[in-house]
Amino acid sequence: MSVTTLPSRGIAVRQPGWIARLLDYKPFLIVMCLAPAIGLLTVFLTYPLGLGVWLAFTDTTIGQRGIYIGLENFQYLLKDPLWWNAVFYSIFYTGVATIGKFALGFWLALLLNNHFPLKSLLRAIVLLPWIVPTVLSALAFWWIYDPQFSIISYLLVDVLGVRSTNIDFLGTPWPARFSLIAANIWRGIPFVAISLLAGLQTISPSLYEAAMLDGASAWQRFRYITFPMMMPILAIVMTFSIIFTFTDFQLVYAITRGGPVNSTHLLATLAFQRGIAGGELGEGAAIAVSMIPFLVFATLFSYFGLARRKWQQGEAND
Amino acid sequence: MAWDSRARRVMMIYLPLACFVLILLFPFYWMAITSFKPNAELLNYKEHNPFWISSPTLAHIKHLLFNTAYPTWLKTTMFVAIGSTFLSLFASTLAAYAIERLRFRGSPYVGLGIYLAYLVPPSILFIPLATVIVQFGLFDSPMALILVYPTFLVPFCTWLLIGYFKSIPYELEECALVDGATRLQILRRITLPLAVPGLISAGIFSFTLSWNEFIYALAFIQSGANKTVPVAILTELVTGDVYQWGALMAGSLLGSLPVALFYSLFVDYYVSSLTGAVKE
Numbered sequence: 001m002s003v004t005t006l007p008s009r010g011i012a013v014r015q016p017g018w019i020a021r022l023l024d025y026k027p028f029l030i031v032m033c034l035a036p037a038i039g040l041l042t043v044f045l046t047y048p049l050g051l052g053v054w055l056a057f058t059d060t061t062i063g064q065r066g067i068y069i070g071l072e073n074f075q076y077l078l079k080d081p082l083w084w085n086a087v088f089y090s091i092f093y094t095g096v097a098t099i100g101k102f103a104l105g106f107w108l109a110l111l112l113n114n115h116f117p118l119k120s121l122l123r124a125i126v127l128l129p130w131i132v133p134t135v136l137s138a139l140a141f142w143w144i145y146d147p148q149f150s151i152i153s154y155l156l157v158d159v160l161g162v163r164s165t166n167i168d169f170l171g172t173p174w175p176a177r178f179s180l181i182a183a184n185i186w187r188g189i190p191f192v193a194i195s196l197l198a199g200l201q202t203i204s205p206s207l208y209e210a211a212m213l214d215g216a217s218a219w220q221r222f223r224y225i226t227f228p229m230m231m232p233i234l235a236i237v238m239t240f241s242i243i244f245t246f247t248d249f250q251l252v253y254a255i256t257r258g259g260p261v262n263s264t265h266l267l268a269t270l271a272f273q274r275g276i277a278g279g280e281l282g283e284g285a286a287i288a289v290s291m292i293p294f295l296v297f298a299t300l301f302s303y304f305g306l307a308r309r310k311w312q313q314g315e316a317n318d
Numbered sequence: 319m320a321w322d323s324r325a326r327r328v329m330m331i332y333l334p335l336a337c338f339v340l341i342l343l344f345p346f347y348w349m350a351i352t353s354f355k356p357n358a359e360l361l362n363y364k365e366h367n368p369f370w371i372s373s374p375t376l377a378h379i380k381h382l383l384f385n386t387a388y389p390t391w392l393k394t395t396m397f398v399a400i401g402s403t404f405l406s407l408f409a410s411t412l413a414a415y416a417i418e419r420l421r422f423r424g425s426p427y428v429g430l431g432i433y434l435a436y437l438v439p440p441s442i443l444f445i446p447l448a449t450v451i452v453q454f455g456l457f458d459s460p461m462a463l464i465l466v467y468p469t470f471l472v473p474f475c476t477w478l479l480i481g482y483f484k485s486i487p488y489e490l491e492e493c494a495l496v497d498g499a500t501r502l503q504i505l506r507r508i509t510l511p512l513a514v515p516g517l518i519s520a521g522i523f524s525f526t527l528s529w530n531e532f533i534y535a536l537a538f539i540q541s542g543a544n545k546t547v548p549v550a551i552l553t554e555l556v557t558g559d560v561y562q563w564g565a566l567m568a569g570s571l572l573g574s575l576p577v578a579l580f581y582s583l584f585v586d587y588y589v590s591s592l593t594g595a596v597k598e
Contacts, residue, residue, distance in 0.1 A: 024500045026420060033416035034428065036409035037472050041435050044447065045469040049438060052446035060449075104338075111335050122339070124585045129342055131581045133530040135548035136570035140345040143352065143563050151348060154363050189342065194589065247439035250532040254552055268441035268533075275445040276537050288442045295439075 055285035062279040073286035083287065086265040090291075093181055093266060094246045094298070100185040101241060102234075105192025110226075112193065113200045123194065130190040138254035141183040145169035145255070173263035176256055180264055184251055192237060199233035200226070235306035242298045247291060267291045349574075352567035353378055360564055378564035379572070388569060390543050391550040394460055395529060396576070398546060401464035403524040406471035407517060413472070414479035415505055419491065429480060436473035443469075444537045451538050458540045466538070467528045474527070475520040482516030483509065519587040526577050547573040 060066030258265035275284015456462035
């Protein structure tokens with residue numbers, strides 16, 4: 001045995017040059033392996049994040065280096081009704097859309113967790129809204145919400161006859177706000193449903209059998225087994241969902257661009273309008289930075305709010 | 319009793335499921351049907367049933383392919399998506415291997431740091447990133463997108479691949495190490511071939527995510543020829559007050575097809591890695 005391994009070891013040491021030996025030196029190899037990822041993230045993520053915070057305290061415009069002006073941008077924003085409006089709508093949009101996505105997504109996950117034919121095909125189909133580029137499906141919604149040729153108006157007016165006039169989906173503030181939320185929920189359901197379905201499948205069937213023997217009703221089984229067991233995964237998926245809904249950009253930009261009368265601006269679209277389209281980089285950066293406290297708060301709230309429940313109900317029994 | 323439970327099953331499961339599927343798929347149906355409708359039918363619901371086409375036409379698609387720069391946009395998007403996918407796979411495979419297999423003091427923190435990068439949303443970064451891109455002289459170049467997209471692809475892929483590497487028995491690598499293989503040989507000959515399913519799903523995720531990306535492409539690209547499909551449709555095809563819905567929907571349909579096809583080829587990887595990643 002030792003006769004066969006020794007020569008091969010000898011060759012492995014003799015053959016490679018200093019480069020190969022350097023690459024086999026663990027600390028060097030670790031640095032080499034991490035360099036591309038860390039390098040990309042530092043240059044295009046960490047540095048811009050810091051730069052963004054710095055820009056928020058300057059009066060930089062496109063083509064002109066700004067100077068430090070302290071909190072002036074933020075003081076200006078506090079007096080700006082459009083910023084307050086964007087704060088309000090961002091919170092409202094995130095709140096309503098998250099509730100909608102999770103209620104419907106959880107329901108869909110529970111439905112998909114049953115046994116029926118063509119189950120995997122159905123799962124694949126259900127994910128489609130999440131796969132297709134958001135802007136492209138947003139365009140389809142724009143067309144569905146058309147003031148004159150909306151298919152929803154057609155159904156309500158001409159087929160069902162429950163209304164006499166077409167709905168002006170995007171022309172007035174509140175209908176426009178809810179139209180966008182509906183499109184966001186539509187897009188978010190698949191991801192929530194598939195993630196929660198994965199969670200549902202980790203729950204051991206023996207728990208349900210035991211509960212059935214004890215005479216628990218379907219609602220009690222959901223309330224005392226499914227729901228608490230799903231808490232950890234719910235916390236993670238909800239944190240993700242809140243972050244990406246609050247900072248959403250594409251859907252609003254594609255369908256309303258913040259209109260009518262700026263009623264549907266999210267903080268991200270307002271930042272784009274001021275920063276890139278308007279050229280006021282400093283002010284745009286300040287709007288973007290003003291999202292951070294909301295994000296931190298929402299993340300802590302959703303994560304700890306749900307995760308604490310998990311500890312209370314005990315996770316030892318899985 | 320048997321009939322009763324079947325009726326109950328239909329009401330409680332199949333009916334709601336059918337509603338979900340109907341609503342989730344309707345916008346795609348509407349997109350598809352609009353793409354093939356002649357304008358006369360498109361804007362006249364009184365004489366034509368809007369849910370069906372009586373005389374389908376390829377005029378919108380023809381207009382898109384021959385009278386607009388759509389083929390160029392498709393090519394640019396493909397180039398950007400493939401480029402950023404390969405760059406991200408390269409960077410995240412090495413990173414995941416270092417974190418999961420080379421194990422060093424602090425490797426869990428490096429992993430956590432990379433993962434946290436995923437939680438920084440592009441809407442906060444696009445303004446400072448635009449100035450960075452200008453500094454690098456990459457403004458209006460697809461290269462800028464290829465370099466920037468990994469910021470959200472690398473955290474995701476690394477996370478996914480760490481999970482995959484974890485599932486490969488460590489003993490295999492130890493045996494190779496004892497036999498005198500170098501670390502890089504182990505990675506190339508043993509770990510990577512075993513991690514192919516993970517690489518495929520990371521690749522699909524990266525491809526679809528970069529195909530979908532919008533805000534960076536909108537902020538960093540100015541000239542029509544360098545735009546990606548989502549941005550170009552919105553900024554170049556939406557003109558004036560009268561929207562050409564047929565061409566717009568045809569553009570959306572064609573722009574969705576590559577992702578949908580790619581996805582349907584690998585759907586099992588996709589769903590299982592998505593559920594697997596969540597289970598972790």
